[in-house]
Amino acid sequence: MEHGATIKHDQKKSPKTGDWRYMHPEVDKEKCIGCQTCVPFCPEASIEMKDGKADIDYDYCKGCGVCAEVCPVKAIVMKKK
Amino acid sequence: MxxxxxxxxxxxxxxxxxxxxxxxxxxxxxxxxxEVVVANATGCLEVTSTLYPYTAWKTPWIHNAFENAAATMSGVERAYAILKRKNKLPGGDKKIKFVAFGGDGGTYDIGLQSLSGALERGHNFLYVLYDNEGYMNTGNQRSSATPYGAATETTPAGRASFGKTEMRKNLMDIVNAHHIKYLAQANVAYMADLKKKAQKALAVEGPSFLSVFSPCTNNWKFPTSQYVAIAILATETNFWPLYEVENGKHKITLEPKNVKPLTDFLKTQGRFKHLFSEKNKPVIDRMQRIANEEFARLVSLTEKEI
Incomplete structure (x- = not known):
């Protein structure tokens, strides 16, 4: 059996989908209550909790604005570059 | 990340x-x-996650064709079971869960017969349908999951038509007719409910089925930030009720306290924009009636079984 058709996951080969963005989310760390509501809804999984606050990975964030929309305290704001 | x-x-x-x-x-x-092994029907998820030479999947993943995600998964599951029985697995006999993902095109329409076959044969796998109500990957053609009244590329709204003239097929009932142990309808906006249903579905020995509401920003025509809000409205208006069928027993898992009028959901999307004209008022009325009747039918199913 030939195994040549298998593609292995390699994050280095992945497109940096952050290029797609024309608005970017900004987290107001003072306002963020660390509820993690935004985390599972991010299609790119680019939100992580750092020191109990939401932190965005701009390498992959496409700037859709879902996080800003679901944030219950409006701690995330979409801004133009 | x-x-x-x-x-x-x-x-x-x-x-x-x-x-x-x-x-x-x-x-x-x-x-x-x-550990999980994933099979994918052709569709948005398949093409966007595996752009050559990169794959976003970190778990073994297989794609075969549009119509046979469930049949492919059946083969993988059987092959694993037989190799395990013959002690021919290099990695020992790990417990593996098999999960197939398909869109509504690959599930409601094209993949229906292979899904039906796999459910009937009782393979140990979970089939997940992410329902974006049309062939979104190829540019919004209607599928049998597209709701009545929606404008798509193949059912355009205009002078001659108000969009799709047929009702959405009831896939949950078709799947339920296979007497599988667990099937549920979930919604991406209700994460806790979705996760609970996923747990139950993954724990089943044998086939299980999840149908999950997945809004499409591009072809339902709404701003990219809105998918969660729209998905919430779908359940709050009883357009997409959340329920499960466990061992043949229906249960509504989340009943909205104040049911909103269906127009609250329709007006958020461009695909229903044409319905808000004087001429198309009967279409909205019929859609509201369909939603009410469908929910009443579900409620009667839960009551009958108590």
Whole structure:
């Protein structure tokens, strides 16, 4: 059996989908209550909790604005570059 | 990049900004206790997650054709079971959960016979349908999941028509007719409910089925930030009720306290924009009636079985 058709996951080969963005989310760390509501809804999984606050990975964030929309305290704001 | 969420499907996939299904895939696979093997029907999820030479999947993944995700998974599951029985597995006999993902095109329409076959044969796998109500990958053609009244490329709204003239097929009832142990209808916006259903579905020995609401920003025509809000409205207006069927017993898992009028959901999307004219008022009335009747039917099903 030939195994040549298998593609292995390699994050280095992945497109940096952050290029797609024309608005970017900004987290107001003072306002963020660390509820993690935004985390599972991010299609790119680019939100992580750092020191109990939401932190965005701009390498992959496409700037859709879902996080800003679901944030219950409006701690995330979409801004133009 | 969130390490925990990207255990199976990583960042760097090319789904549209503001797409609903990556969250569905991550929420469901995140509940898996064993290792998972994934099969994918052709569709948005398949093409966006595996752009050559990159794959966003960190778990063994197989794609075969549009119509046979369930049949492919049956083969994988059987092959594994037989190799295990013959002691021919190099990695020992790990417990593996098999999960197939398909869109509504690959499930309601093209993949229906292979899904039916796999459910009837009783393979040990979970089939997840992410329902974006049309062939979104190829540019919004109607599928049998497209709701009555929606404008699509193949059912355009205009002078001669108000959009799709047929009702959506009731796939949950078709799947239920296979007497499988667990099937549920979930919604990406209700994460806790979705995860609970995923846990139950993954724990079943034998086939199980999840149908998950997945809004499409591009072809339902709404701003990219809105998928969660729209998905919530779908359940609050009883357009997409959340329920499960466990061992043949229906149960509504989340009943909205104040049911909103269906127009609240319709007006958020461009595909229903044409319905808000004087001429198309009967169409909206009929859609509201369909939603009411469908919910009443569900309620009567739960009551009958108590």
């Amino acid at each position: 969130n390490k925990e969420l990207t255990k199976y499907l990583s960042s760097g996939h090319s789904a549209c900004a503001g797409c609903g299904f990556p969250a569905i895939v991550r929420a469901i696979l995140g509940e898996a206790k064993d």
